[in-house]
Amino acid sequence: MNKKIGLLMVTGTILMLTACGKQNSNSTTVSSSSSSSLLVAKSSAKINSDNLTPQEAVSLISTYCGLRYGGEWASMTKQAERDGLQVKLYPSSKYQLSDGGQGVAYDVTAGGKSRGLIYTVNNDDVNIYQNVKTNQKNNKLATISKSAMASYVNQEGQGKLVSDLAARAQVVDKRNDDSAASSTSNDISDHKYGRLEAINVPSEMQGTWYSADNDADSTMTFGPHSCTYDDGDDKGTVQLYKQDPQFGENADNYENKDIQDATKNWGKTSFFNLDGARWLNIRGWTQGAGDGESYAVKTETINGRQVKILVEGGGAENLVDAVYYQSKDLAQQNADKKFADLHYLDNN
Structure with missing residues (x-):
C-alpha cells in the first residue's frame, strides 16, 4: 500500500486503498x-x-x-x-x-x-x-x-x-460501536450521507495480510466490515459501506467539506467478477474520478505448496500493483514475485 492512500484519506478522497519465540525486552516476565x-x-x-x-x-x-x-x-x-x-x-x-x-x-x-x-x-x-x-x-x-x-x-x-x-x-x-458517525451493523437506519448498509467482507479475506512488494513493507487487515492499512508511514481504518446511487449522482456531495470530513473513514464498496475471481472494490466515499483499489483472494503454487494470496489491483484495467501473503516471512521471500496468471501494472 503506497503513501498516497493515507494522504488521500485525510482529504476525504480515498483511493484506498510472528518472528521471535521469546519475550522481548519490554515484556513482563511470566512464570511458565x-x-x-x-x-x-x-x-x-x-x-x-x-x-x-x-x-x-x-x-x-x-x-x-x-x-x-x-x-x-x-x-x-x-x-x-x-x-x-x-x-x-x-x-x-x-x-x-x-x-x-x-x-x-x-x-x-x-x-x-x-x-x-x-x-x-x-x-x-x-x-x-x-x-x-x-x-x-x-x-x-x-x-x-x-x-x-x-x-x-x-x-x-x-x-x-x-x-x-x-x-x-x-x-x-466492534470498532464502530462507540461511534455516532458509523456502524458495523447491516441495518443502518439513518442512511446519512448516502450510507445504506455495511458490506460483509468475505471470510477468506478477513485477517492480516503482508506485502514486501515495491520496496515497502505493508499490511492490510480486513475485518468483517472494515479494512485497515499500514505501510509504515501511513495507516488508517476504513469502514466499508454500500452507497446509495442517488447520493453519488449529486456532484455537490463530493465537494461539500462537511460531508468529506464526516465520511473520511468510509469506503464506497462494491463487488465484481473478473478473471475467475470475486473482487472487493473500495473507493473514497466522496471520490469522483478514479477506480479505487480492488482486492481478491487467489491460490498460487509456491515451492510446491498451494498458498492463498491477497491480490491488490487498481485502475480501469484492474492491474495488479501488490500481492499480500498471510505471513511476513512469505511476503519477504516472495517480494515482487510475478505469477503467470496475474496482470501486473508494471508490465503495461
Whole structure:
C-alpha cells in the first residue's frame, strides 16, 4: 500500500486503498509453571501457522496462552471448548496498552463476557495481555510469533484443540460501536450521507495480510466490515459501506467539506467478477474520478505448496500493483514475485 492512500484519506478522497519465540525486552516476565497442566488430552494432530484463517489464529493464540500462562487464559480456553470461542475487535485506543500493535485490540472471550484477555498484532508478532482494564496502563505479558506458538502447541500435543476451537470461533468487529458517525451493523437506519448498509467482507479475506512488494513493507487487515492499512508511514481504518446511487449522482456531495470530513473513514464498496475471481472494490466515499483499489483472494503454487494470496489491483484495467501473503516471512521471500496468471501494472 503506497503513501498516497493515507494522504488521500485525510482529504476525504480515498483511493484506498510472528518472528521471535521469546519475550522481548519490554515484556513482563511470566512464570511458565502453569504449562504443566494440559488443556485437553494429547493428540498427534498438528497445526501449521501458515495461511491461518482469523478463526484459526484466535484459536491458536488462545490455546498457546492457556498452556503457557494458565489462569484466566486456561479457564477461558477450556470454557470455549464447551461454549465456543469469540473474539471482539476494538480500536486499541480503547485501552492503555503498552503496545497497541496495528491499532486493533482483540478481546478473547467464551460465554460473551470480557475477561480482560487481550492481544494485539505487530506484523507476525502477537502482543499478549491479561487482566486488561480500560482505565489503567496495561503491560503486555510477552510478544511471540504465531510460528513459535504453533511449535509450542504441537510439542504439547494440543493441535487438535486449535482445530476444534476454530470450527466454532466467531470474529465480531466492534470498532464502530462507540461511534455516532458509523456502524458495523447491516441495518443502518439513518442512511446519512448516502450510507445504506455495511458490506460483509468475505471470510477468506478477513485477517492480516503482508506485502514486501515495491520496496515497502505493508499490511492490510480486513475485518468483517472494515479494512485497515499500514505501510509504515501511513495507516488508517476504513469502514466499508454500500452507497446509495442517488447520493453519488449529486456532484455537490463530493465537494461539500462537511460531508468529506464526516465520511473520511468510509469506503464506497462494491463487488465484481473478473478473471475467475470475486473482487472487493473500495473507493473514497466522496471520490469522483478514479477506480479505487480492488482486492481478491487467489491460490498460487509456491515451492510446491498451494498458498492463498491477497491480490491488490487498481485502475480501469484492474492491474495488479501488490500481492499480500498471510505471513511476513512469505511476503519477504516472495517480494515482487510475478505469477503467470496475474496482470501486473508494471508490465503495461
